[in-house]
Amino acid sequence: MKQVTLNVQGMSCNHCVNAVEGAVKNAGAAGKVDLPSNTVTVDYDENKVSLDTIKAAIEDQGYDVV
Secondary structure (H helix, E strand, O other): OOOEEEEEEOOOHHHHHHHHHHHHHHOOOOEEEEHHHHHHEEOOOOOOHHHHHHHHHHHHOOOOOO
16 A cells, blocks of 8 residues: 545535545545645555546546646
């Protein structure tokens, strides 16, 4: 398992948290959002899902991964 923390811009409420965590889960990983710092910590198996796929899933929800 690999862990990475991504900066995600555009999150402002619990709906945003649920959208981002759901997108990460649907991509095949586990994510935990820290709303005050605008970050999501992602645990994933790089043999099953790429970091680019996870980033794309978050961006598809309307948020910017920087």
